[in-house]
Amino acid sequence: MKITRLTTYRVPPRWMLLKIETDEGVTGWGEPVIEGRARTVEAAVHELSDYLVGRDPARINDLWQTMYRAGFYRGGPILMSAIAGIDQALWDIKGKVLGQPVYELLGGLVRDRMKTYSWVGGDRPAELIAGIAALREAGFDTFKMNGTEELGIVDNARKVDQAVARVAEVRAKFGYEIEFGVDFHGRVSAPMAKVLLRELEPYRPLFVEEPVLAEQDEYYRTLSDATSIPLAAGERMYSRFDFKRVFDRGGLAIVQPDLSHAGGITECVKIAAMAEAHDIALAPHCPLGPVALASCLHVDFVAHNAVLQEQSMGIHYNQGADLLDYVKNKDDFRLSGGWIRPLTKPGLGVEIDEERVIEASRTAPDWRNPVWRHADGSIAEW
Numbered sequence: 001m002k003i004t005r006l007t008t009y010r011v012p013p014r015w016m017l018l019k020i021e022t023d024e025g026v027t028g029w030g031e032p033v034i035e036g037r038a039r040t041v042e043a044a045v046h047e048l049s050d051y052l053v054g055r056d057p058a059r060i061n062d063l064w065q066t067m068y069r070a071g072f073y074r075g076g077p078i079l080m081s082a083i084a085g086i087d088q089a090l091w092d093i094k095g096k097v098l099g100q101p102v103y104e105l106l107g108g109l110v111r112d113r114m115k116t117y118s119w120v121g122g123d124r125p126a127e128l129i130a131g132i133a134a135l136r137e138a139g140f141d142t143f144k145m146n147g148t149e150e151l152g153i154v155d156n157a158r159k160v161d162q163a164v165a166r167v168a169e170v171r172a173k174f175g176y177e178i179e180f181g182v183d184f185h186g187r188v189s190a191p192m193a194k195v196l197l198r199e200l201e202p203y204r205p206l207f208v209e210e211p212v213l214a215e216q217d218e219y220y221r222t223l224s225d226a227t228s229i230p231l232a233a234g235e236r237m238y239s240r241f242d243f244k245r246v247f248d249r250g251g252l253a254i255v256q257p258d259l260s261h262a263g264g265i266t267e268c269v270k271i272a273a274m275a276e277a278h279d280i281a282l283a284p285h286c287p288l289g290p291v292a293l294a295s296c297l298h299v300d301f302v303a304h305n306a307v308l309q310e311q312s313m314g315i316h317y318n319q320g321a322d323l324l325d326y327v328k329n330k331d332d333f334r335l336s337g338g339w340i341r342p343l344t345k346p347g348l349g350v351e352i353d354e355e356r357v358i359e360a361s362r363t364a365p366d367w368r369n370p371v372w373r374h375a376d377g378s379i380a381e382w
């Protein structure tokens, strides 16, 4: 079998889907994308196709190493997201050829169902109570919210109190019938993270995510030593070589590689195993579409240390399309009380509605995240 063509479709809300075709009619789907840089990743995918067209799609490991090493420069969000989506599609092809779901090819199920969580509150955390109450009706009990709005490198007690009050209100309203992570989203500096973590401790969040920016990862250890709150990070780390340094320094209780940013299934299975060796939990990041989520789930179902899976149903980013809009087998993604069963169809287990994708690609927006500024006009972390 040989790879014959790679076709990319940028689609609402901000995703990109990749179709890899072969000379034997088997096709695979991937989701290579960096939110806000879809066109850049699209160019990278088509540059990498030089290494792929004419090759045997079954040789995923050699194709992965070739894409990663042959171009001299490596790593980073663009190239690793392009590799990620291509890798997902290659696993989809392999599973379809062998008639097996990807998790079977990775050694079989390590669990019978996987726990997921939902976002509440949007970019500027608001309406948290109403958001949680609505999702509680749908049976969810685990959530994630942004912790703050714009925050200065050193900011005042009022801003800290606003952030803490939102979390306190959630706990007061729902007690411990629910659990939630608080995403600092890289908006919080190391000095302010120390302050906020301490003030949030009484409300016992399940984790605090991206307590500082990934480029400040040397602070994970000192912050972790100063708080009882489990720290989580990983969406802006792109390979086992990025994660290696974090594992060595310590400080993270949970790693959150994104299956569409960190090299795909081949790479994230390795990251999961490295994390397990350090007694660190796995909770893949996934604010994206159905192929990204399916790829996460195949890793979740073979990784002993997988504890929680992000999914984007109803997420505030999904304007113009939602998680399953391009999926034919919607029932396979049914969430019961936030739990999801394995995707058992061959490959990734996602039946893409290609006509819908092609139609939607005609009006694909160039999604960009908002540009935030502080009161003094300087750029703020979004």
Ligand SMILES: O=C(O)C(=O)C[C@@H](O)[C@H](O)CO
Binding pocket: 035, 036, 183, 185, 235, 285, 286, 287, 310, 317, 369
């Ligand atoms: O889901 C999360 O944890 C996020 O922090 C969302 C962020 O990754 C946006 O997708 C960036 O555009």
Ligand SMILES: [Mg+2]
Binding pocket: 183, 185, 209, 210, 235
């Ligand atoms: Mg996040």
